[in-house]
Amino acid sequence: MPEFSHLDSTGSARMVDVGAKPPMHRRATAECRVVCAAETIRALRDRALPKGDVLTVAKVAAIQAAKRCDELIPLCHSLPLDAVDVTFDVQDTAIHIRATASTTAKTGVEMEALTAASIAALTIYDMCKAVDKAMVVTDLRVVEKVKE
Amino acid sequence: MPEFSHLDSTGSARMVDVGAKPPMHRRATAECRVVCAAETIRALRDRALPKGDVLTVAKVAAIQAAKRCDELIPLCHSLPLDAVDVTFDVQDTAIHIRATASTTAKTGVEMEALTAASIAALTIYDMCKAVDKAMVVTDLRVVEKVKE
Amino acid sequence: MPEFSHLDSTGSARMVDVGAKPPMHRRATAECRVVCAAETIRALRDRALPKGDVLTVAKVAAIQAAKRCDELIPLCHSLPLDAVDVTFDVQDTAIHIRATASTTAKTGVEMEALTAASIAALTIYDMCKAVDKAMVVTDLRVVEKVKE
Amino acid sequence: MPEFSHLDSTGSARMVDVGAKPPMHRRATAECRVVCAAETIRALRDRALPKGDVLTVAKVAAIQAAKRCDELIPLCHSLPLDAVDVTFDVQDTAIHIRATASTTAKTGVEMEALTAASIAALTIYDMCKAVDKAMVVTDLRVVEKVKE
Amino acid sequence: MPEFSHLDSTGSARMVDVGAKPPMHRRATAECRVVCAAETIRALRDRALPKGDVLTVAKVAAIQAAKRCDELIPLCHSLPLDAVDVTFDVQDTAIHIRATASTTAKTGVEMEALTAASIAALTIYDMCKAVDKAMVVTDLRVVEKVKE
Amino acid sequence: MPEFSHLDSTGSARMVDVGAKPPMHRRATAECRVVCAAETIRALRDRALPKGDVLTVAKVAAIQAAKRCDELIPLCHSLPLDAVDVTFDVQDTAIHIRATASTTAKTGVEMEALTAASIAALTIYDMCKAVDKAMVVTDLRVVEKVKE
Numbered sequence: 001m002p003e004f005s006h007l008d009s010t011g012s013a014r015m016v017d018v019g020a021k022p023p024m025h026r027r028a029t030a031e032c033r034v035v036c037a038a039e040t041i042r043a044l045r046d047r048a049l050p051k052g053d054v055l056t057v058a059k060v061a062a063i064q065a066a067k068r069c070d071e072l073i074p075l076c077h078s079l080p081l082d083a084v085d086v087t088f089d090v091q092d093t094a095i096h097i098r099a100t101a102s103t104t105a106k107t108g109v110e111m112e113a114l115t116a117a118s119i120a121a122l123t124i125y126d127m128c129k130a131v132d133k134a135m136v137v138t139d140l141r142v143v144e145k146v147k148e
Numbered sequence: 149m150p151e152f153s154h155l156d157s158t159g160s161a162r163m164v165d166v167g168a169k170p171p172m173h174r175r176a177t178a179e180c181r182v183v184c185a186a187e188t189i190r191a192l193r194d195r196a197l198p199k200g201d202v203l204t205v206a207k208v209a210a211i212q213a214a215k216r217c218d219e220l221i222p223l224c225h226s227l228p229l230d231a232v233d234v235t236f237d238v239q240d241t242a243i244h245i246r247a248t249a250s251t252t253a254k255t256g257v258e259m260e261a262l263t264a265a266s267i268a269a270l271t272i273y274d275m276c277k278a279v280d281k282a283m284v285v286t287d288l289r290v291v292e293k294v295k296e
Numbered sequence: 297m298p299e300f301s302h303l304d305s306t307g308s309a310r311m312v313d314v315g316a317k318p319p320m321h322r323r324a325t326a327e328c329r330v331v332c333a334a335e336t337i338r339a340l341r342d343r344a345l346p347k348g349d350v351l352t353v354a355k356v357a358a359i360q361a362a363k364r365c366d367e368l369i370p371l372c373h374s375l376p377l378d379a380v381d382v383t384f385d386v387q388d389t390a391i392h393i394r395a396t397a398s399t400t401a402k403t404g405v406e407m408e409a410l411t412a413a414s415i416a417a418l419t420i421y422d423m424c425k426a427v428d429k430a431m432v433v434t435d436l437r438v439v440e441k442v443k444e
Numbered sequence: 445m446p447e448f449s450h451l452d453s454t455g456s457a458r459m460v461d462v463g464a465k466p467p468m469h470r471r472a473t474a475e476c477r478v479v480c481a482a483e484t485i486r487a488l489r490d491r492a493l494p495k496g497d498v499l500t501v502a503k504v505a506a507i508q509a510a511k512r513c514d515e516l517i518p519l520c521h522s523l524p525l526d527a528v529d530v531t532f533d534v535q536d537t538a539i540h541i542r543a544t545a546s547t548t549a550k551t552g553v554e555m556e557a558l559t560a561a562s563i564a565a566l567t568i569y570d571m572c573k574a575v576d577k578a579m580v581v582t583d584l585r586v587v588e589k590v591k592e
Numbered sequence: 593m594p595e596f597s598h599l600d601s602t603g604s605a606r607m608v609d610v611g612a613k614p615p616m617h618r619r620a621t622a623e624c625r626v627v628c629a630a631e632t633i634r635a636l637r638d639r640a641l642p643k644g645d646v647l648t649v650a651k652v653a654a655i656q657a658a659k660r661c662d663e664l665i666p667l668c669h670s671l672p673l674d675a676v677d678v679t680f681d682v683q684d685t686a687i688h689i690r691a692t693a694s695t696t697a698k699t700g701v702e703m704e705a706l707t708a709a710s711i712a713a714l715t716i717y718d719m720c721k722a723v724d725k726a727m728v729v730t731d732l733r734v735v736e737k738v739k740e
Numbered sequence: 741m742p743e744f745s746h747l748d749s750t751g752s753a754r755m756v757d758v759g760a761k762p763p764m765h766r767r768a769t770a771e772c773r774v775v776c777a778a779e780t781i782r783a784l785r786d787r788a789l790p791k792g793d794v795l796t797v798a799k800v801a802a803i804q805a806a807k808r809c810d811e812l813i814p815l816c817h818s819l820p821l822d823a824v825d826v827t828f829d830v831q832d833t834a835i836h837i838r839a840t841a842s843t844t845a846k847t848g849v850e851m852e853a854l855t856a857a858s859i860a861a862l863t864i865y866d867m868c869k870a871v872d873k874a875m876v877v878t879d880l881r882v883v884e885k886v887k888e
Contacts, residue, residue, distance in 0.1 A: 051159030
């Protein structure tokens with residue numbers, strides 16, 4: 001039967017003890033999409049994307065959030081990230097976000113990748129909300145997790 | 149034609165100047181879902197939900213993230229939140245999250261509500277990821293925004 | 297029967313909604329003591345107190361912690377502090393700490409005063425722990441709370 | 445004569461240089477008590493403890509504070525914590541708190557354990573202060589410190 | 593004789609009590625320069641400025657630091673900023689930075705403007721340090737301070 | 741031709757991947773000066789320096805900022821600092837600041853040293869601004885960088 005690593009035998013939340021685990025190279029990639037109106041994408045392409053600031057601001061926010069993931073997700077460990085990368089693919093009615101985090105540490109970085117993708121999406125939402133009240137952030141998930 | 153409030157006439161990102169706006173009571177509600185396997189929900193109902201810690205930890209994380217929204221979303225203003233409320237509805241293959249933030253301030257709180265819902269979802273993801281590798285956080289959106 | 301303001305009718309934790317409360321001048325004072333060996337106090341008087349750094353570092357830590365009380369205590373509101381003051385009275389086997397916080401806000405500042413006193417005590421503990429392994433921080437309490 | 449490791453020869457505060465120290469497994473446990481009225485404990489047992497939220501919120505706050513100890517205590521080093529554990533023992537007129545922090549690092553974690561216990565106590569204080577104005581947090585001390 | 597507002601009559605540091613001051617519109621502008629080699633500016637103009645990311649990242653860092661000025665400068669009050677604006681003027685051997693912060697609060701915002709300009713400069717330094725080891729950040733000062 | 745390590749081939753900002761770099765002992769020293777009126781220095785010498793609080797508060801702020809450099813400078817890595825040291829030399833019309841940071845990590849600490857010196861300067865500025873409206877922070881630069 002599956003075990004919730006973050007719950008002890010009485011059902012109480014706990015931080016997993018990683019003291020006995022060896023540091024390894026670990027990498028995780030998460031993706032999500034900000035679904036918006038076609039007109040929003042057209043306006044972005046016209047006025048926002050040439051200068052590029054919307055996506056750059058979102059990328060910076062994502063990197064900074066990934067570095068602070070342990071402050072946001074209560075039972076996460078503090079990990080020294082080796083790198084965070086965030087890329088965007090602007091489609092006709094959505095902006096696709098892909099965030100990769102890597103570390104050399106005792107535990108995985110999927111929460112850091114998910115946090116980076118989420119905060120990138122929310123930052124784009126913030127910058128576009130004056131022109132589009134109906135955006136949806138969707139399909140946030142881990143697409144790759146590697147340990148070596 | 150729609151205006152991006154966070155971009156100036158050259159396309160550069162900017163923080164909106166709210167100096168001339170009066171403080172008003174403002175409230176926003178955001179929702180999202182963590183979609184998981186039926187077996188994950190069954191395991192939660194068996195071992196995690198009776199004690200309640202998974203949802204309480206997620207709620208605390210959400211409240212704390214809402215209070216720090218201005219640190220996460222670069223162009224957001226710092227708002228003194230009057231209240232943050234987060235509720236959960238555990239369904240057969242998903243956990244539905246609803247987060248409401250309210251303030252008496254010069255600008256709206258939808259980013260705070262969205263941030264609270266997102267971080268609640270990520271916290272649940274973190275606590276369930278050992279038993280379910282295929283969860284998806286989806287349909288994050290603002291469902292109500294009020295100013296009075 | 298007494299009411300836990302931070303619990304709703306189902307026993308779930310919640311942030312109190314202060315939206316309808318008027319801002320008022322509020323002030324609270326908390327005290328505690330760091331109990332140490334007489335020899336520790338003598339060593340402090342000889343080598344640390346003339347320069348004064350131990351108490352100044354503790355005061356700065358206390359002020360900074362009071363300003364971030366809402367990040368530390370999950371259900372606390374973010375309050376704009378008007379002032380934080382911390383004083384020390386070095387006695388023969390203890391350092392007495394007194395911290396006062398004040399604000400003009402919708403809710404009280406006793407948690408800010410208690411946090412300031414606690415972090416001042418821990419900072420002194422940190423700086424003296426190499427010479428005294430048996431210190432105790434004790435009698436932390438609110439000694440005054442004013443609203444006007 | 446005892447040496448204050450955090451003071452240089454002129455009495456100025458300093459951060460200890462741990463550059464030459466080897467990383468070791470280190471663990472520390474701190475304890476304290478929140479002393480309250482018997483009626484407060486009875487009310488907690490009636491309405492708060494069955495759902496468990498008061499203690500879970502306090503535990504989350506403690507874990508998050510331990511991870512940020514270096515931001516709170518000015519001369520502390522940033523340590524990657526392997527685990528933080530917090531347990532509560534509800535007695536007739538007090539809640540006993542026990543916090544353990546562990547790391548694999550160049551310096552000890554007693555400040556992290558003390559910070560966790562302190563913030564757990566303050567969080568309980570915050571959630572009970574509406575029903576009990578006379579609580580005292582007391583006997584905060586390190587009860588075990590191990591290096592191996 | 594001039595008075596240090598942050599020192600009490602014994603020379604101890606203190607936070608100024610702003611409880612009796614009325615909130616006013618306040619604005620401050622700070623400037624500084626990052627002096628670099630002519631070749632660095634040419635390389636920036638060739639490869640970095642067309643895309644614009646170096647200056648956008650610096651602007652985001654500046655805005656975020658201004659919002660957290662109270663965490664960085666120990667005796668500063670927490671102020672709700674109405675706006676932060678940062679502009680850059682790329683000259684032949686320097687990048688000129690100008691940062692303006694505004695608030696409606698009980699105390700001035702020159703520290704927020706200075707912090708924004710400083711962190712913008714350091715962020716540019718960070719991104720250019722691989723190509724120029726001899727940059728200098730200089731002439732950081734307040735150029736305008738307004739209260740109305 | 742010089743390479744901007746923080747820009748990819750399209751000119752987009754990125755965090756450098758340090759995953760393949762070995763941890764090494766690294767140390768960096770930065771300096772700057774706060775230039776003030778001779779009368780300000782005389783007032784400091786008369787009333788502020790005997791007690792020492794102005795410089796101690798600046799030192800604490802510098803150490804705390806160095807530990808949080810990765811939160812301030814967006815593309816910086818999180819480094820566990822072994823030590824931070826800050827010294828001051830009060831001259832006739834300036835306060836000279838020298839900050840050294842050291843780590844055992846995969847990347848250098850010059851940004852931590854620069855951040856420490858900058859925040860020390862701004863903290864002094866904050867505490868002296870009531871007596872001197874014309875201070876300038878100048879000549880911030882790296883004076884030594886060592887890897888071994």
